Structures are given as C-alpha cells and as structure tokens.
Amino acid sequence: MLETQELVINMGPQHPSTHGVLRLLLHTDGEIIVEAQPHVGYLHRGIEKIAEKVNYHQFMPYTDRIDYLASMNCNHAYACAVERLMGIEVPERAQFIRVIMSELNRIASHLVFFGSFGMDVGAFTPFLYGLRERERTLDLFEAACGQRLTYNYMKIGGVRWDLPPGWTDKCREFCDYFEPKIQEYHDLLTYNYIFMKRLGNIGVLTPEDALAYGVTGPNLRASGVAYDIRKEEPYDVYDRLEFDIPVGTGEAGAVGDCFDRYMVRIKEMQQSVRIIRQCLDMMPEGDVQARVPRVLKIPPKEIYFRAENPRGELGFYIVANGKPSPERLKIRGASFSNIHVMEKILPGLMVADAVAVIASLDVILPECDR
C-alpha cells in the first residue's frame, strides 16, 4: 500500500542560511512546513555567570560578544545600565560620541542584514554591496578605537578615548557617501519583481502576535507598532535628537510581512544617518570620561535598563550587593524572543519561505544564547 509521511528535516545548526548555529526542526509535507520548532543553545557561553565573577569594568569586553554585529550598542546599553545604577553623570561629549557610534553600528548591522537577506533569497550580489559600505563604518570604528569587530570602546562613565583628529570630517564624508547608496540598493534588490513577489504576504506577523511573543525592534515596528525605546525611554542624548520611527506599511502585501521587515531596516539606516548628522553638529568639546573609581562597589540595589539595539530591545537586569561584581546579571536578548515567533509564523509556508523568514527576523545567535 502507498502511504505518505511527514518529512522531518533538520535545518541547521550547520546550514548556510540559519545565520550561525540556529537549529530548526521542520516537519514538512513535501515542501510545505507543517510544524517548526526552533532549537537554541548551541552558542551558550555562560556570559551571565561570568558577570558574577568579574568586576563591573571587566565585564565590558564580554558585552561585545553578546551581539557581535552591534558591539557598540551592547557596550552602550551596559554602560548606561551601570551608570544609572550608580547615578554617574556622563560628560555631554561622551554621550554624543556614544550615540554616533551606536547609530553607525546600527547601520553596519543593518547592512549585514541587507546583504545576507539578499543572499538567502538567492541574490548573491547585494551581499558584497552591503559589505562594501559596512567596510567604511568599520574603518571609522578602527580609527576611533583600533578594533573592527569587538570594540570595547565605551566604558562606564564615558568612552575610552576621545575621537582622533579629523574623525568627524570622515564621519560626515561617510554620511554623504552612504545616503545615495540606499537608492542603489533599491534599484538592485528592493523593487525587483521577483524579490517583492517572494516576500510580499510571507511570514506575516500580526501586531498582537508580535506583542504576545515579546518581539521588539524593527520586527515589531514592521508589524505596524511604532515602538522605539530611543523615543519611549530615551537614554543619553536621544531625547534631544529628531528622528522618525519607520513602521511597516504593507508595500508588497500585508503589514508585517517579510518585505516590511526588510523595508523598515532600510528606512532605519536613513534615520540613523540623520541622527549622526545632528550629533556631529551638536557635539560640544570637553571631557569624554566621568570620574569613576577603578573598583565599583555598588550598594545593594537593582536596575533593569533597556536600550534599542539593531535587533530589538537589549535589557540588562543588574542586582548589586555591595561587592565589586554583581550578585546577578541577566541579559534580555532580543533575538531570543524573535526566534520563538518562528513556530507561530512558519507553519503553512514553504521551505524556501522559511529561509526568507529567518533572514527577515534578523536573529543573531550569540545574543540569543549568551
């Protein structure tokens, strides 16, 4: 007798489009996914436990490794968290420098997203275009702190070094260079007929589901919820800056589909350039570090601080106990929530769509597993 059977496919942890070591267990009927289970934990390094063993300053390099594509943002969030806990006043110049760095890193991170997204739907070329521009941001970081991937540039109470001479001009140059490139991306990929047809109406994430699963960042905004921590609970100088929150418009189909998630990130890069320009104009001269003791002994207190990272809300929950290192440090990674929405939106789609959905959620596994 003939019988049919569900095909169980193990997608990952070694798979070209699971962006690192995500593992998806797909139950498929031919090419159509019936059930999808994301499995995480392949990149767990115990960063939270390490935090209990090293002192507050020493933990900064570990935050680089939470989300290696947006190290500056992770530095930024951790530094702000400890400063709020301590009540440290950060010099204004340092605040501006941090915001510039965070926004530059947001652009760099979204460029990697742009490239790998194109590659996952079969267009190889955008990847190299995205990395070409990212290279320029990395040059800027290297000029500022000597590193190209894990910067360890910010410190509690400011930034480690002042900007080198001429850096602001180079940064302006980059903004002028980068803005027209977005049109090039639109010409090459965004409005390609096949690309729009592949992504429109695929993997629609409704605002209700997004909120229920705790999805944050561009993925939430693509679902039409204008929620941005930079606006809701501004940190550093974000409250003095003007920028818009791009939300999904359903240009190629429904609001909250893969195309919206793509488009929101592209628009966010434009907003980041806008923020950087304002910061460069407004940045005063002065110190870049507050006076902070070598060893921080914070009296028993706790804080939950969150920051808007390229992938969503990065939260630090720190419980201090009067010793040089925290009693407990919990990191809330945006990717963890964003991954779990897959089991909701993947069933009914095809294997090829699964790849597009994974790419459009732009998860990064070190942030998920920590």
Added chain:
Amino acid sequence: MDQLTKLFYSLGLSPYYGIFVAAFLLAVIILAFALLYEGVATYVERKVAGDIQSRIGPNRVGPYGTLQWLADGVKLFLKEDFIPAQADKLIFRIAPYFVFVGSFLPFAALPLWDRFVPVPMNIGLLYIIAVTAMVTPGIVLAGWGSNNKWALLGGMRSAAQLISYEVPNAVALLIPVLIAGTLNLDEIVRAQGGGGGILRWFIFHDPFSFMAFFIFFTAGLAECNRTPFDLPEAESELVAGYSVEYSAIRYAFFYMGEYGDMFIISAMASAAFLGGWQLPLIDPLVKIGWLKAVLQLGIFLTKTLLLVLVMMWIRWTFPRLRVDQLMELSWKRLLPIALFLLMGAALWTVVFHGKGIYDLIVG
C-alpha cells in the same frame, strides 16, 4: 568522412573501420571542445561575477587568473571521491554520467558552419530536445541515491521543474520549425540567410517569433537550472540540493553538465532565432571556402557565447523564485503564451505564405 573511408578502402581494410575511426575522432574533438569551453566558462563566470560585485575575481593563477580553471580542474580530480555509507552506491555513481552525457550529446548536432553539422541528421532539433532531457533523470537519481533529505528535495524540485519547462521550451522552438518547414538545424540556419541581412533572422521574421525567442530563452534558463530558476541546487535553502553529497570529479560532472546545457540552450537560440552562422556581408565578400567556414564558425560561437554571457549576467543580478511561483510561471504564463504564439505564427505563415516582415515590405 568519405575520404577516410576511401583511404581505408585503398589500404585493403573494410570501409567500416573508416567510419568508426572518423566517428571516434569526431567524438574526441567535440569532447575536447566541450571540456575546453566548460573550463573557460567557469573562469569567465567568476570574472563576470567579480565585475558585477565590484571585486576582482580570480587573479592568482596565470596572467589575470586565466589558468584558474585548470587549477580548479586538477584540484577536483585529486580530491577524494567520497560516497556516503548510506547512499545507494550504484545510483549514486551513475547519476553524474546521465547529466554529463545529456549535456554533451547535443554538441554533435549543432550547425557549425554552412552545410556542416558534426553528425548530420534531418531531425537535429528534435534530437537535441530529446537528449537534453537525459539530464533530468540524472539529477533525480542523484537526489535519490544520496540518501539525504536536502538532496531528495532538490531532486524532486528538479524533476518538476525540468518537465514543466521543457514544454514551453519545445513549443517556442516549433515556431522557427514552422517558418523554415524543417527540423534540420542546418536548413533552419540557411533559411535565415539571403538579402535583408539580420532582418532575415527568424527573431525578426514576425512579431510572434520575436516573442518566442524570449519565451525560449527564459524556459531555457530554467532548463539549465540557472538563477533565477536554480531551485534544485538553491544554495541558501537546500544547501546544495541534489549535489550536496557529491565531491571531487563527480561533483564537477554536474557542473560541466550545467555549463554544457547553457551552451546548448544558447546555441539553439542563436541557430533557431539569431541566424546561427549567418552574418550579412560574409557571403558576398568572402570567397575562399575554408576561410568562410572558419568565419562562420566564429560567428556562430560569438552569438552563442554572448547569450551565455547574458545568462551569467542574469545569474548575478536576480533573486531566486519560489518553487510554486516557478510552476505557476511555467504552466500559467509561459505555456499559454507559447501556444498562442505558435498559433499566431501558424496563421501568419498561412496568411502571408511564409513571408517575413522584411519580404512583405521589400516585396
């Protein structure tokens, strides 16, 4: 071939030896040409990709990296030919040969220059369509024999895709056949010569044949599994599809098959629509026989390779379709259009007694 037969006859040997030797020599020449083309094509593909992606491409082996393909070939020969323990060994082994043979056999029936086809046959076009279909079972066997789920998915996609696209492909090719009134490729090309230059090419024969060319080329892209139709191997979805378990020279066979297919589709397009070895002014100007043949061969190869270049250009620019969109495109779009064009071309032939636009205007 006749002269070889006579030579053997004069030596006191059976003339059949002559036929055998001639056929063997011909096969060696065609194989050498096919392999050379496939090697150089991989180099060109990588250079084209480099140009499109604002990088350099291979530039280490030989001047401007021109010997890269030789190094790659040597590497692929020396690698371990790995067969997975759970694979169906016989099927796994023979699958690449299907693909390679299917893409190599059509080379024998290409019209290279005036009145010369390596293996003359009066149904050359039908023969080419038939033998290229051998690629499909090869890919399906590879997908099945690998005992790998990704490979299996790739194999299934490929079976569906190639069968669907052969239909609009063949229907579009019927239009030049209709105009020329023959399946003989040499005669089809000769029918595109004469006064009027490139306006005598079948692509400019009537509006229907003009559109048929694009239908044929699109369906042809799908038949060689090239982006945007590279679903069977879909690197980012199915890892590498049917070829995921293959290594070394067996893997290379699949690639040679793909590049061979590209050449065949382009050659068919240039022979059936773009006048094959025809180019205005060659006929009246060049009187020396052998020079003419060489020029015509050059013209034919130039047209073909330009089309191959277009395929590469498309590959590095477009994203990939999804599998259901692929089927929809074939059955709901390309096939109805192709059938409509075929009917239109048939009507045109009846109404205007087979005359093209040029003939109608000039008289």
